[in-house]
Amino acid sequence: MGFCLRVGQLLSTCVSFSLGASLGIWKESLANWCMFIWCLCFAMSLITSIVELCGLQCRIPCSWDGFLHAYSFHFGIICIVTSLIFGTSYIQVFSPGPAQNRAITATALSFVATLLYAIEVAWVCVRPGDMVCFVPTFPGVLRRLENYLACVIFPFISNTDLYQHQPALVWCVFVYSICFILGVVNFLVNGCDCDNDQKLPLRLPVLLWVQTVLSVLLYATAVILWPLYQFHEKLGGQPQRSSDMSCSDQLTTFVGIWDQRLVVAILTAINLLVYVADMVYLILEAFVWTEAQPRDSGFFSPAVSSPTSDVP
Known part of the structure; x- marks a missing residue:
């Protein structure tokens, strides 16, 4: 089952990348990001398959x-964000024809990859193993949300022009x-039960405190500096959307540079909260x-677990 899912992930992400690359939109930053994500998903699925095949x-x-x-x-969350961004940004840019069909197909296959990742999550939860299922705790939901908002940012x-x-x-x-890297490390340490490894120099509660306090301090600076330098005219920003020519240029994307600045500012404030x-x-x-x-500071609370598991 896992091998079949990963074959589907490999095919869908590879074809999505190939179709996106054939559209000739390499100069677009959003397009480059989408193709980078498809490459990353392909590479990780390939590595995971090799690890399992070799035991x-x-x-x-x-x-x-x-x-x-x-x-x-x-990767399921990253893929669905990529699918939405690529679809809304590029499908309507092309007139009806082969180019638009390729953009639609790339978006559809990216959604297929998202579905396959979601199926793998459910399959891991129900198959026999060390951990039968995961129940996200309240702080675990918050920490997932932190990472997902970063994935959208x-x-x-x-x-880079921004x-x-x-x-x-x-x-x-x-x-x-x-902050995203710290969140992923904490997620993997907890979710992979690596906190039981006595070789780790720091235990999970210490990592969580370091990540959370440091992230609050860092995001507090970003929530001030980003809008200040992006929208204050005296600091080189553009206070009005009408002053950004890219927002009126319909030949590339419907999301102009000013719009990207605004989205990042809003998401930064939300993530700080x-x-x-x-x-x-x-x-x-x-x-x-x-x-x-009850204390549930971890990402997961296992509904059913093995006798040796002590994931919080």
Whole structure:
């Protein structure tokens, strides 16, 4: 079952990339991002298939089912975001004909890849193994949301013209990247049950505190600097959408540069609120709630687990 799903993932992402590349839109940052994601999904599915075919998963010091669940969930979200961005940005750009048909087919196959990743998540939950199912905890939902919002931000900052002229905006891109990497590391450590490995230098609660507090501080700077340097005229920004010629150019994409700036500013503010809610939850859990109350600071609470599993 897993092998069949991964063959479908390989085919759908490979064909989506090939069709997108054949449209000749390499100069478009959103198109480049979409094709990068399809390449990344293809590469990860290929590596996962090779690991399983060679039986190397037994040598990995963490739960393989946990890794498959975390990997499939993240890539499913990334694929659906990519499908929506590519479809809404490029299908209507081309007039009816072969080019538009290729754009439609690439979008459809990207949605197929999303479906296959979702099926793999469900399959990992129901098949016999070390972990039978996962129930997302409340803080786990918050931390997933943090990563998913970052996944939506990245396509819009793939256009380097948005930030490469200002060091403050480059700092914002660094903030989005480092917070996302920290979130993925924590997700994998918890979801793959790597926290049971005594070789790890830091335990999961410490990692969660470091990630959450650091992310709140970093996002607080980005939520100020990004709109300040993007929309303040004295700092080189464009306060009005009408002043951006790319928003009226219908030959490339329906999402202009000014629109991308606005979307990133809104998503940055939303993600900061999510990080603050996550930090408040950690503070309440550590200093207010009593030990007798249930604690669910991890990403998952396994509904059914093996006797050796102690994933929070």
